[in-house]
Amino acid sequence: MKISAVVVTYNNEKKIEGCLESLEGIADEIVVVDSLSTDGTRKIATQFTDKIIKHSSTDYAFLKNLGQKASANEWILSLEPYERLSTRLRLELLKLRSQSVEVDGFYIPRRSFYIYRWIRHSGWYPDYRVRLYQKEKGSWKKEKNRIFLDFSGRAKKLKSPVEHLGFSSISEQVIHINRIAERRAQELYARKKKTRLDHLFFWPAAKFLYVYLLKLGFLDGFAGLVISTLSAYSVFLKFAKLKEIWKKGEKIEFMPGCR
Numbered sequence: 001m002k003i004s005a006v007v008v009t010y011n012n013e014k015k016i017e018g019c020l021e022s023l024e025g026i027a028d029e030i031v032v033v034d035s036l037s038t039d040g041t042r043k044i045a046t047q048f049t050d051k052i053i054k055h056s057s058t059d060y061a062f063l064k065n066l067g068q069k070a071s072a073n074e075w076i077l078s079l080e081p082y083e084r085l086s087t088r089l090r091l092e093l094l095k096l097r098s099q100s101v102e103v104d105g106f107y108i109p110r111r112s113f114y115i116y117r118w119i120r121h122s123g124w125y126p127d128y129r130v131r132l133y134q135k136e137k138g139s140w141k142k143e144k145n146r147i148f149l150d151f152s153g154r155a156k157k158l159k160s161p162v163e164h165l166g167f168s169s170i171s172e173q174v175i176h177i178n179r180i181a182e183r184r185a186q187e188l189y190a191r192k193k194k195t196r197l198d199h200l201f202f203w204p205a206a207k208f209l210y211v212y213l214l215k216l217g218f219l220d221g222f223a224g225l226v227i228s229t230l231s232a233y234s235v236f237l238k239f240a241k242l243k244e245i246w247k248k249g250e251k252i253e254f255m256p257g258c259r
Contacts, residue, residue: 002074003076003132004028006068006077018084018165020047029072033053035057051070062140079162080164084162088159089108104137105153107128109159110125114167114227138151138152177234181234204232204233
């Protein structure tokens with residue numbers, strides 16, 4: 001099994017080194033697709049690979065497919081610049097490389113580090129996704145507000161996780177929620193959807209209870225409480241922004257990627 005790791009980057013100088021370093025000895029090739037970073041991301045990447053593709057597009061699915069097409073090997077390992085292979089996952093992949101493989105892909109769990117602890121519940125774990133797959137069995141697609149790997153084949157689950165270091169602080173997550181809520185509100189407006197009172201009261205409350213109780217967020221302590229609360233806030237904010245758009249009664253200009 002020969003593996004090409006594909007990583008799409010944009011201004012990730014603070015975290016890209018850990019990501020690429022974790023791929024050494026596992027990936028036979030590292031392909032970095034950079035969306036014209038203005039920081040030191042590409043310079044850091046050159047320490048690990050000479051296969052760096054620069055492109056002005058901000059279409060994540062397009063950039064993922066671009067990296068996949070440029071890869072030389074049959075197997076693709078998809079990783080984000082703020083993720084890294086755990087030590088146990090590296091050992092599991094090394095063992096896998098030496099075996100005969102009878103499937104087309106592998107689901108790998110993702111474990112997130114947030115507010116100084118690893119999250120083991122709250123709907124964030126295990127979050128299995130196909131990360132390692134045969135090139136001809138998968139391609140990246142974008143539908144409305146979803147970007148996903150369209151995988152067609154047989155897959156097994158691996159036990160060890162990818163480590164996700166996406167949010168360095170609560171503030172960083174709130175900024176992310178605001179951006180996503182804006183985009184989704186615009187999409188709802190384009191479909192002539194309107195905000196009802198239950199969208200602003202019942203839906204956020206239901207989301208909090210779902211994450212905190214049904215997804216066992218309370219077992220993640222303070223971090224679980226924050227995740228549950230911000231999950232509810234994201235629902236409220238999406239519909240509040242939709243209400244704001246209708247109140248303005250004006251034609252809006254769509255954000256990139258919303259059409």
